[in-house]
Amino acid sequence: AQSVTxxxxxxxxxxxxxxxxxxxxSSSVSVYLFWYVQYPNQGLQLLLKYLSGSxxxxxxxxxxxxxxKSQTSFHLRKPSVHIxxxxxxxxxxxxxxxxxxxxxxxxKLTVNP
Amino acid sequence: xxxxxxxxxxVICKSGxxxxxxxxxxxxxxxxxxxxxxxxxxxLMLMATSNEGSKATYEQGVEKDKFLINHAxxxxxTLTVTSAHPEDSSxxxxxxxxGRGYNEQFFxxxxxxxxx
Numbered sequence: 631a632q633s634v635t636x637x638x639x640x641x642x643x644x645x646x647x648x649x650x651x652x653x654x655x656s657s658s659v660s661v662y663l664f665w666y667v668q669y670p671n672q673g674l675q676l677l678l679k680y681l682s683g684s685x686x687x688x689x690x691x692x693x694x695x696x697x698x699k700s701q702t703s704f705h706l707r708k709p710s711v712h713i714x715x716x717x718x719x720x721x722x723x724x725x726x727x728x729x730x731x732x733x734x735x736x737x738k739l740t741v742n743p
Numbered sequence: 744x745x746x747x748x749x750x751x752x753x754v755i756c757k758s759g760x761x762x763x764x765x766x767x768x769x770x771x772x773x774x775x776x777x778x779x780x781x782x783x784x785x786x787l788m789l790m791a792t793s794n795e796g797s798k799a800t801y802e803q804g805v806e807k808d809k810f811l812i813n814h815a816x817x818x819x820x821t822l823t824v825t826s827a828h829p830e831d832s833s834x835x836x837x838x839x840x841x842g843r844g845y846n847e848q849f850f851x852x853x854x855x856x857x858x859x
């Protein structure tokens with residue numbers, strides 16, 4: 631069964647600094663990968679997704695992620711963060727076309743002035 | 744984007760009582776709705792998948808008689824926690840999707856349940 635690991639539970643950064651949130655998954659067989667963001671007291675919002683094709687995926691709010699099959703990773707990056715990016719970020723995966731999402735534990739990104 | 748609401752956002756109840764949580768898709772018809780449970784500092788865990796007009800499919804380890812799910816219409820699914828106990832206290836999140844196979848899930852804001 632697919633599993634998703636987010637190694638960093640908390641990532642503090644300063645405003646305008648680059649950030650990388652790490653995500654590793656267990657199986658590359660027919661895997662679809664996603665990053666969601668959850669702002670306080672709100673639902674999860676899709677940032678970006680990888681289904682097939684180009685391994686570099688661009689999403690909303692200036693975020694991007696790269697699918698790396700050999701390292702079974704799907705790290706999320708942003709070259710310059712804003713205070714408003716402070717939120718919880720979840721990596722998720724499905725496998726084999728399954729409709730079921732498997733989530734990582736989440737990474738809390740805190741952007742400080 | 745598509746909007747999913749949940750009601751109530753927070754609920755506190757006494758042990759032994761039942762609590763109903765509603766999940767609505769406000770501007771689209773949801774063929775499938777999902778119910779998740781989120782523990783503190785842990786990931787979202789899928790509890791069940793419900794398709795409109797049919798019985799929900801529960802994940803292994805989830806008691807279907809305790810967590811009753813009804814998906815009576817294309818815009819409404821309900822989760823009823825029956826005879827709630829303190830260990831049922833958690834954050835419950837629903838999501839809704841159009842169509843089958845892979846399509847984007849739209850998430851509700853969640854419901855914080857506290858059982859005293």
